[in-house]
Amino acid sequence: MSVVRVDLGARSYDVHVGLGLIDAAGAHVAPLLRRGRVLVVTETTVADLWLDRLRTGLGDVGAPALVLEPGEGTKSWEGLRRTVEWILDQRPERADVVLALGGGVIGDLAGAAAALVLRGLRFVQVPTSLLAQVDSSVGGKTGINTRHGKNLVGAFHQPSLVLCDTGALETLAPRDFRAGYGEVAKYGLLGDADFFAWLETNGSGLAADPALRAEAVRRSVRMKADIVARDEMEAGDRALLNLGHTFGHALEAATGYSDRLLHGEGVAVGCALAFDLSARLGLCSQEEPSRVRAHLDAMGLPRDLRDVPGELPGAGALVELMAQDKKVLDGRLRFVLARGIGEAFVTAEVPREAVEAVLDASR
Template sequence: MENQTVKVTLGKRSYDILIGPGLVVSAGKEIANRFPERRVVVVTDENVAALHLGMLTQSLHDSGIDVVPVVVKAGEKSKCFETLENVVDQILDNRLERGDFVIAFGGGVVGDLAGFAAGIVRRGMNFIQIPTSLLAQVDSSVGGKTGIDTRQGKNLVGVFYQPKLVIADTEILDTLPEREFRAGYAEVAKYGLINQPDFFSWLEKNWRQIFLGGHERIEAIAQSCRSKAEVVAHDEHESGERALLNLGHTFGHALETVTNYDSARLVHGEGVAIGMVLAHQFSNYLGLCPADVATRVETHLSTVGLPVALQDVPGGVPDAETLMKIISQDKKVEHGSLTFILTRGLGQSFIAKNVPPEKVLAFLKQKLGEK
């Protein structure tokens, strides 16, 4: 199996994404060669620490790198001011300098949290992502979005802050619970649905091999990273086309908010899966997208084992009016107008501004069987 390297091109701030099996074991050597004589703080969560922290710490120590581990509770609820303060305090208490490194070793929650800490401590420390979930490897570890959640919604406080390096060990994904792997797969499928219909068709044929591992997994991750790297290079701060990467996220984030970020009920990728199906169905409702395309998307995500409907959220969801109030807090709202990522067909997504709230509300009522 050939390892792959994808470059995120941002001028002097360009960086590599290394993709392949066994890369955590060689991470210390890779980091020491690229960034000699630096100390690191490794931010991780309890689950990843129990399984993999010893392996990473040993790799770093073997390459002469001094390591300070910081372990937070697992789950979305760690993306909060209290945990951020704890991480920042430990970085400062251990006297890490501006030129030292914060390493995010975990899934999307750890990456967002550690990246935000790196971006604000000493007005910006060096930052490395070593994502341990499929979702983080193909999406959240690439592109520099960091942040935490608040009671008003998800990811409303944060900064754009690019890493110096991303190390995506495809073998480490074998220890993920299948539910977490499936949730990450939703973000892989997203890239096909944005603007690569051929990739989506390839996923329909090869998804089982991606789940099993091997070269299909490496290729799926590399293609996802290439897609995201290209968008980020053109629109780093999401002022234009990068918003396409939020396909399914407006609906999905609302569902995460109403479930109070309870991972027992819904994790991010599951919300995105439901959101992408709703985005295609809403596009059909508006007369933009053929019904058979929306059905094809729903069928594939359902076949993989992902939730695809509002009714699939354990414990149910509130009424359409409540969902609309949360959607109106979305980061993509401009001057009170709603922005959605909609589609005209398979792989034909576009940014739709000034979407009438009454149309969204009527659609949600229809999906929930309300009058």
């Protein structure tokens, strides 16, 4: 097992990465408790696989659970209302801990509810998907989706502990594992060319090799922890973590946050388009987008709008969806672009016609 520290002063916490962490949850959670009360938020698929084992791992700690429906549709106003009301039904005290057991949807939703109840309950992330382990469980971003866009309602609320049990990844459906890999590749593309080269060599082996999986999770978490420690509230460097997300979030909105396009798949398409746009603007060589696309293709991930099933809005409408992004500043949309693999940066100097041309070429 490895431990990555997220250094945020009084709000610092550890991210544990390794096998068997769900079964040993009690030993890790116990130091947070002044009384034996853990409130679990999870969803049906994960609950069937892991809830009983989590409760056994927690030992004598009481662990009532709210079991929600899986999918992005749960990360909504109604899902937030239901979660907050359930937590209040448990008559919580500020010494209690909300524990999110599941993927990014459950982590974001439970974290948002924990931030609201009693003006802030502590919470623990136990992410069970690759995407949640390498990205959404670390850094304190919580939130829900609305008709206006993805994650536009929420709060920064850091967890007290993150337990990334890499054994849970063995139960993922292949598509879900691949979607999570979209976020793993993002880390190499935005700031670590050596990691991306490592992924080109080892990425195809992650699904079958526990040691490779753990190393990919550890390196991804380490990079995110370092960025969050420098810029907790996304005033600067943290925006780099949105590589691929401006395009990806617009595509998710256009597909109704449905199974047509999973979040990590949207990030993969978005990363390919961000490198296409970078090359079109003369920021990087034409070879860089080709290398990105070759790796995404080798990992079975979508790379273009034409890879998304069903009809999509035109380029102009997609740009309008991008304009609802959280990164808009002074009315100008900021993109994360790249001067090469591992050399991402944030800019607002992007002509709309160049964005639309990249989208049209991707159909």
